[in-house]
Each structure stands twice: as C-alpha cells, then as structure tokens.
Amino acid sequence: MSNAYEELKPFLERAQAFSTARILFEWDNETLAPRAAEPNTTKVVGTLSGEYFSVITDEKVKELVRRCRQEKESLGEVESAVVRELAEEIERLECIPPEEYREFAELTAGSTGIWARAKENNDFESFAPVLKKIVEYSRKFASYRAKEGQRLYDVMLSDYEKGFDIETLDRFFGTLKERLVPFLKKLTESGVEIDDSFLTGDYKEEDQEAVGRFFAEYVGFDFDRGVMAVSAHPFTTNLHNKDVRITTSYNNRVDDSLFSVIHESGHGIYEMGIPDELTQTLVGQGASMGMHESQSRFFENIIGRNEAFWIPVYDRLQKQFPGELGDVSAEQFVKAINKVQPSLIRTQADELTYSLHVMIRYEIEKMLIEEGLKVEKLPEIWADKYEEYLGVRPRNVSEGVLQDIHWSQGSFGYFPSYALGSAFGAQLYYFMKGKMDFEGLLKKGDIKTIREFLRENIHRYGKLETSRQILKRVTGEDFDPGYYTDYLTEKYGKLYGIKAE
Numbered sequence: 084m085s086n087a088y089e090e091l092k093p094f095l096e097r098a099q100a101f102s103t104a105r106i107l108f109e110w111d112n113e114t115l116a117p118r119a120a121e122p123n124t125t126k127v128v129g130t131l132s133g134e135y136f137s138v139i140t141d142e143k144v145k146e147l148v149r150r151c152r153q154e155k156e157s158l159g160e161v162e163s164a165v166v167r168e169l170a171e172e173i174e175r176l177e178c179i180p181p182e183e184y185r186e187f188a189e190l191t192a193g194s195t196g197i198w199a200r201a202k203e204n205n206d207f208e209s210f211a212p213v214l215k216k217i218v219e220y221s222r223k224f225a226s227y228r229a230k231e232g233q234r235l236y237d238v239m240l241s242d243y244e245k246g247f248d249i250e251t252l253d254r255f256f257g258t259l260k261e262r263l264v265p266f267l268k269k270l271t272e273s274g275v276e277i278d279d280s281f282l283t284g285d286y287k288e289e290d291q292e293a294v295g296r297f298f299a300e301y302v303g304f305d306f307d308r309g310v311m312a313v314s315a316h317p318f319t320t321n322l323h324n325k326d327v328r329i330t331t332s333y334n335n336r337v338d339d340s341l342f343s344v345i346h347e348s349g350h351g352i353y354e355m356g357i358p359d360e361l362t363q364t365l366v367g368q369g370a371s372m373g374m375h376e377s378q379s380r381f382f383e384n385i386i387g388r389n390e391a392f393w394i395p396v397y398d399r400l401q402k403q404f405p406g407e408l409g410d411v412s413a414e415q416f417v418k419a420i421n422k423v424q425p426s427l428i429r430t431q432a433d434e435l436t437y438s439l440h441v442m443i444r445y446e447i448e449k450m451l452i453e454e455g456l457k458v459e460k461l462p463e464i465w466a467d468k469y470e471e472y473l474g475v476r477p478r479n480v481s482e483g484v485l486q487d488i489h490w491s492q493g494s495f496g497y498f499p500s501y502a503l504g505s506a507f508g509a510q511l512y513y514f515m516k517g518k519m520d521f522e523g524l525l526k527k528g529d530i531k532t533i534r535e536f537l538r539e540n541i542h543r544y545g546k547l548e549t550s551r552q553i554l555k556r557v558t559g560e561d562f563d564p565g566y567y568t569d570y571l572t573e574k575y576g577k578l579y580g581i582k583a584e
C-alpha cells in the first residue's frame with residue numbers, strides 16, 4: 084500500500100463524517116424536523132458544508148493526491164478509484180469560491196421548505212425568486228468548471244451521468260419521441276378501456292404502511308439496515324451500507340405509495356449491496372444517478388408491475404384491503420396497475436408515458452440553462468409542453484411546474500437519468516431473460532435469484548465503473564435505447580392488443 088494513501092485516510096474519514104452529517108440533516112429536514120427549525124438548522128448545514136470543503140481542498144490533501152498518483156503502482160483497485168474520485172471532487176469544489184459554496188448550501192437548505200409551502204399553497208410567485216437565485220448559482224458554478232467551448236448544461240449533465248451530453252441525449256429522446264409518441268397515440272385511440280377505479284378508495288394510511296413494509300421486505304429491503312419514513316416527495320438517503328433510509332407519501336390511491344416504496348427499495352437495495360470495503364469511501368455509492376434509477380425502476384416496473392410478480396403475493400394485498408380489493412381478481416389488478424393514462428404528475432405516471440414527462444423536463448432545463456428562458460415563464464412553458472406531448476394541461480402550478488423537488492435543491496441535469504435508468508434496466512432485463520427463467524422465478528416468489536444477480540454484477544462494484552462500463556461488462560453491448568422502446572411496445576402492445584409500427 085502507498086504511504087501517501089495511508090496519510091490521506093484520516094482526511095478522507097473527516098470529509099466523510101462531515102458529509103454524512105450534512106446528509107442526515109437533509110433527511111431530517113424532509114421528514115421529521117419541525118417547521119420552525121429551518122433557519123437555525125440551515126446555519127449548521129452551511130457550517131458542515133464549509134468544513135467538508137476545507138478538508139477536501141486542504142493543501143496537504145492536494146499534495147497527497149499528487150503523491151498517490153506518483154505511487155500509483157502500489158495502489159489497489161479501490162484506492163486508485165478513490166484517488167480518482169477525490170481528484171475530481173477537488174477540481175469540482177476548487178473552482179467555486181468557498182464563500183459562494185457556503186451561500187449556495189444555505190440557500191438550498193432553506194429552499195426545499197419554501198418550495199414545499201409554495202406547492203401546498205399553489206403559489207409559484209413565492210418560490211420564483213429563490214429558484215431564480217438557484218439557477219444563477221448553478222449556471223455560475225458550471226461556468227467555473229466548463230472546459231473551453233463546453234456548454235453549461237453539459238457540465239451539469241456530467242455530474243449525474245458521465246458520457247451522456249446534450250448531443251447524446253437529444254438522440255436518445257429523439258428515439259423515444261419517434262417510437263413512443265405514435266405508439267401512444269395508437270394506444271389511446273384503440274378504444275381499449277381498463278378499469279382502475281378500485282385503486283382509489285378508502286385506503287387507510289396505516290394499512291398502506293403495513294403493505295409497504297411487507298413489499299419492501301419481500302423485494303429485499305433489509306429493515307435491520309434501513310428505515311422508512313414519510314415526506315412530501317419519496318426519496319432515498321444512504322449514510323452507508325448499514326443505514327439506508329427510504330421515504331414515501333400517502334394518498335387515497337393505493338398504488339402510488341405501494342410502487343414508490345418498491346421504487347425506493349430498489350435504490351436502497353443497491354446501497355445495501357455496496358460491499359464493506361467500499362462503503363464510507365468516495366466510491367461507496369451507486370455508479371451514477373442513471374444506474375441508480377435503473378435499479379429502482381427495475382424493481383418498480385420490470386419486477387413490480389410484472390404479472391408474474393403478483394401470482395404468489397396478490398392475496399397478501401387483498402387480505403389488507405378486503406373491502407377494496409376482495410372482489411378484484413389478480414388479473415384485473417395487474418391490468419389496472421399497468422393502465423396507460425396520459426397525466427400530469429410524473430411520479431404517478433404509467434410506465435409507458437413516464438419518459439415523456441422526463442423529456443419535457445429535459446427540454447425545459449435546456450432552455451433555462453442554455454437559452455435564457457426566464458423563470459417567470461416556467462408555468463406557461465410547462466403547461467404548453469404537457470399539452471403538446473401528452474395532451475393534458477395542468478390547471479394550476481401545484482400539479483404543473485411545482486410538482487418536483489429537484490430544482491429547489493439545485494439539481495439541474497438530474498431528470499434525464501430517470502429515462503436513461505429505465506433504458507438501462509430494459510437492456511439488463513433482456514440480457515437476464517437469456518440467462519434465467521425471469522418470470523418463472525417471480526412466479527415462485529424467488530426475488531432473491533434476481534436480486535443476487537444484480538448485486539453480483541452491479542451493486543458490489545459501487546462507483547468503480549461508470550454506468551456505460553457496467554452495461555458493457557454485464558450485457559456485452561454498449562448502451563442501446565432500442566431495448567427500452569422494444570420492451571415498452573411489446574409489453575403494452577400485448578396488454579392493449581395493438582402492434583407497434
């Protein structure tokens with residue numbers, strides 16, 4: 084082992100501790116913290132971020148990184164990857180003046196609360212000034228890091244998915260638009276009606292929580308190493324591989340919370356599958372946002388919305404809701420949870436139209452960051468695009484532009500990863516079907532074999548490889564969005580009795 088790496092370790096541990104504490108406060112802000120706590124807690128979060136910044140950009144750390152690179156022959160695989168990530172993190176942070184970094188951390192710590200209240204009160208004006216500041220900071224920070232000629236949105240995109248820039252994404256979304264939009268039109272014009280009325284009803288919160296916990300555990304979320312709470316928008320936080328936290332929210336539609344729990348469990352299972360030697364290091368998380376979404380959406384849709392999945396466990400759901408589902412057959416239920424219905428809310432969107440919601444956000448972010456779109460114009464542009472692609476128009480900003488938390492956190496460039504993740508998942512699914520009797524395993528209630536495959540081939544690598552490298556190593560092929568459009572048109576063509584072009 085390199086001596087420089089040994090000297091680096093205590094610095095890395097300190098940085099890890101500050102960032103873990105900050106993440107824990109963020110989790111707390113979204114779940115349990117009292118409303119009045121915000122201004123004071125925001126200061127604490129600002130200080131923690133500042134301390135993290137100081138450790139990472141310490142002159143001694145930089146010197147040690149240089150020495151590690153000279154001694155790279157003596158570094159193991161994990162150590163090399165940690166040094167690589169650290170060098171990138173230093174570069175990312177050093178471009179930003181510490182004062183601005185701190186201001187931004189404080190701004191975003193308070194902004195999610197302002198967003199949540201604006202959404203609740205259907206009041207875009209109260210959020211717009213904060214959002215304007217966040218956009219300004221984000222553009223400024225990206226400009227510090229942009230290589231010559233690099234577009235600002237490309238800098239932001241690279242934070243979430245290396246190797247997927249505007250040019251690549253324009254092509255990716257172009258394929259989806261070309262294949263899915265006409266298919267969706269055909270489907271909605273087919274006149275096939277699926278009844279999903281029984282999914283809405285008097286579904287008590289405590290019953291929903293009970294089934295949520297059952298299904299989280301059924302797919303493999305380990306409650307000895309994880310917890311589940313309630314927040315405005317479901318999300319997953321991981322402190323390390325033995326403390327992974329998921330959230331959900333409840334309303335009178337039973338499938339909303341059920342599938343968000345399975346989705347977040349997919350994220351959680353990924354983080355729980357990170358091996359001990361990687362956790363609490365800079366490579367101890369999922370490979371990328373897209374690869375993370377590939378796992379969550381794999382559990383939610385490819386597993387959870389699969390007809391075979393429900394065969395052994397549908398009666399568990401019926402038992403919890405005898406009044407609502409007692410007379411509904413498993414077949415009716417599976418049709419209902421796969422009903423295609425162009426709608427307004429991304430997180431409640433069906434599997435087929437989901438990526439069109441993402442496409443809208445991608446186009447708007449590109450306009451906001453690259454084309455000078457004014458924040459004030461957002462509600463209208465948003466509504467226009469929904470009308471154009473999905474044929475529905477929001478009546479207010481709560482069900483329109485204010486529905487997602489991401490922009491309030493300064494996460495621009497994140498959304499495309501949702502669609503990419505679905506596409507990665509479809510490519511993995513076709514590969515796995517060639518290796519195992521996928522649906523047969525689901526019918527037997529054997530999620531473990533599937534989960535173990537994902538752990539062995541994806542989770543245990545953490546951030547040692549990029550998403551593209553992982554796909555190539557596992558499936559033997561480069562990223563190919565054709566699997567995703569094939570998967571969707573096959574599945575929904577069968578369900579609705581229509582043929583793709």
Ligand code: ZN
Pocket residue numbers: 346350376379
């Ligand atoms: Zn997710």
